[in-house]
Amino acid sequence: MSHHLTSPSEWVAPTVSLLSLAILPLGPILFPRAYLILLFTYFFVxxxxxxxxxxxxxxxxxxxxxxxxxxxxxxAATTPSSSCKTLSGHNDNKNNINGNNNDHHTTHHSDHHHHHPMVDNSIASTSSRIESPNLTRERMVDIEEKLQYYEDPRFMHAFIIPNYCEPEALLRDTIGRLASHRNAKTHSIIILAMEQSEAGYEEKGRRIQEAFAGQFLQFIVTGHPSNIPGESRGKGSNVAYAARHGCAELSERIDRRRVILTVTDSDSAIPELYVREMEDTLNKADDPYHLLLAPPIFFSRNCFEVPAAVRVTDITWSAMVMSNLGNSRGIAFPCSTYSLSMVLAERVGYWDTGADAVGEDMHMFLKCFFKTNGQARTVPIHVPINLTNVQTNGYLSNINARYIQAKRHYNGVADVAYTLRNAMKQSTPSSSSYSCSPSFSNGYDKLLVCLKVLEAHMIPVTSGWLMFAAVPLMQFILFPPYPLFALVSPMENPILTSDFYANLWNIVRLLTVFLPFPLFGTLAVYEHMHRSVDRELLRKVESRRWTNLFDYVTLPIAAWLFMTLPSTLACVKRLRKKEEQYIVAEKFFKDDGSAATGKIEALVV
Incomplete structure (x- = not known):
């Protein structure tokens, strides 16, 4: 037996995946009545x-x-009417973003934070008219709120941007959006996390650092070595290295209690609104040092340039993340972009770098949760982070690239064993001044975390097979269309010989009809929300139209190809110790109308 399978928790994921496949033909034959009860329970839950x-x-x-x-x-309350139209427009002056670096931005990627320099001027002009007799009390209160909203932040924000062979123009665009934030020069730090295995990474990092000279409080470039013993290659190990070295450098000049680390992807468009809402949340929190702050993810940068199946997959992925953030107890998993204090990162020993931490965002929450005896919680920041869909040249190539990305995502199933293993451990009193919460002592939060992790990883591996195949296959085996295919005679059919099971069979078939309805409701909410975000936050002229509803025709294929199949393979591969290469998804970036550049590389272990 492999050493990595000695723990019972390691067997959960592969066992569930294999049983979900084996039970399809064997259930109706070997134990049809018990199988029918199982299907009813599963579909109802x-x-x-x-x-x-x-x-x-x-x-x-x-x-x-x-x-x-x-x-x-x-x-709008602090902007003259003559400027309102400009604030709401789509084609902004790119010189307001990065000065001389505007050649790395495209107008169709313009986000709302481009407008803030104009807003600053309008604040001064508006506040100078406060004494006007025509100004109402409500107007004065609103202006005071606005001026308070623009006070200098309390925290220093360090943005960790891990990357490997990313298009340089994409990195400049992502960093340029951060540079456009009002307090970037005084309160923002960039930690550009490079990989030493990328040829020319030092020169590339230096070019980007020089391009943004003077636009941030500090700009740190790190190079993650490729030969650290015990590490698994990927985003998590790169973030861990960059965080340790970046924090060590920052601690020399900044109070560690004031530093907030934000981990982001190289294609994340982070608006200033996210930082403002994050500041507001931290200032109102009783204990800001046990919080992970997580925004929703949103795919609108190149969504019309990818196949419908890819577009629909990322829509459902985005909706699942937003739903997950709605947990009222703060037990929710960040995805792609999230923030936490340097104090919390240091307390838990930064990010894990082993093979079990490949799902770095979810894993970091779980690590913080267990290392703090259940004190760490996720707080949603209701500002969507605009991401890029996987994109390559050619339809089939794009489908394959999204499939590769899905396989990488579902390798995070390693967190099932990690969660169960840690949940079974006895809680130890915290070494700090914080006390263990009563809810954690009685195990409720532990149980809730386990259920949410199992749902995140076991539902994809089971629902696809059971929802699509269980009822049709059972119908074929027990109620074949031709007597020639009958395995049992109608007089001995275990379903037909019992009124209870015959009625239960009809209920199960009816349940399968209603199973997609919540998804239809989710997509309806998403359609309205997508248009709203495009219009009100991103200021995009082009958004989804009613014709895009035809995208959902590809949903059954996308669900099986990008969810069921890769999640099943990820679970089964837990049976072997060999670690796979880490594939970086290919994403294009158009640099001012020039030919699109992209990358797809592998971090070979």
Whole structure:
């Protein structure tokens, strides 16, 4: 037996995946009645959970729109009417973003934070008219709120940007958006996390650092070595190295209690609104040093340039993340972009770098949760982070690239064993001044974390097979269309010889009809939300139209190809010790109308 399978928790994921396949033909033959009860229970729980997720997704989407509307109202309240049209327009002056670096930005990627330099001027001009007799009390209060909203941040924000063979123009665009933030020069730090295995990484990092000279409080470039013993190659190990070295350098000049680390992807478009809402949340928190702050993810940068199946997959992925953030107890998993204090990162020993930490975002929450005896919680920041869909040349090539990305995502199934293993350990009193929460002592939060991790990884590996194949296959085996295929005679059919099981069989078939309905509701909410974000936050002229509803025709194929199949393979591969190469997804970036550049590389172990 392999050493990595000595723990019972390691067997959960591969066992569940193999059983979900084996039970399809064997269940109706060997134990049809028990199998029927199993299907009823699974479908009922699945339907209930999906309705619950739909409600949480709706609430998250509504809070996002409310946050964006509040931001726009504050902008409008302090902007002269002559400037309002410019603030709402799509084609902004790119010179306001990065000065001489605007050749690395494209207008169709323009986000709302481009407008803030104009807003600053309008604040001064508006506040100078406060004494006007025509100014109402409500107007004065609103202006005071706006001026307070623009006070200097309390925290220093260090953005960790791990990358490997990314297009340089894409990195400049991502960093340029951060440079456009109002307090970037005084409160923002860039930690550009390079990989030493990338040819010419030092020169590339130096060019980017020089391009943004003077636009941030500090710009740190790190190079992650490729030969550190015990490490698994990927985003997590790069982030861990960059965080340790970056924090060590920052601690020499900045109070560590004031530093907030934000881990982001190289294609993440982070608006200033995210930083403002994050500051507001931290300032209101009783204990900001046990919080992970997580925004929703949103795919709108190149969504019309990829196949519909890829577009639909990322839509459902985005909706699942937003639903997950709706957990009222703060037990939710960040995805792609998230923030936490340097104090918390140091307390838990930064990011793990082994093979079990390949799902770095979810794993970091789990590590913080268990290392703090359940004190760490996730707080949603209702500002969507705009990401890029996987994109390559050619339709089939693009489908394959998204499949490769899905396989990498579902390798995070390693967190199932990590969670179960840590949940079974006895809680130890915290060495700090913080005490263990009562809810954690009685094990409820532990159980909730385990259920959420199992749902995140075991539902994909089981639902695809059971939802699509269980009822049709059982129908064929026990109720064949021709007597020639009958394995049992109607007089001995275990379903037909019992009124209870005959009725249960009809209920199960009816349940399968209703299983997709929560998904339809989720997609309806998403369609409205997508248009709202494009229009109100990103200021995009082009958004989704009614014709894009035909995208969902590809949903069954996308669900099986990008969810069921890769999740099943990821679970089965847990049976072997060999570690696979880490494939970096290919994403294009158009540099001012020039030919698109992209990359797809492998971090070979």
């Amino acid at each position: 699945f339907l209930y959970s999906q309705v619950n997720h739909l409600c949480k997704f709706y609430l998250t989407a509504r809070r996002m729109r409310r946050t964006i509307n509040k931001w726009n109202a504050r902008l």
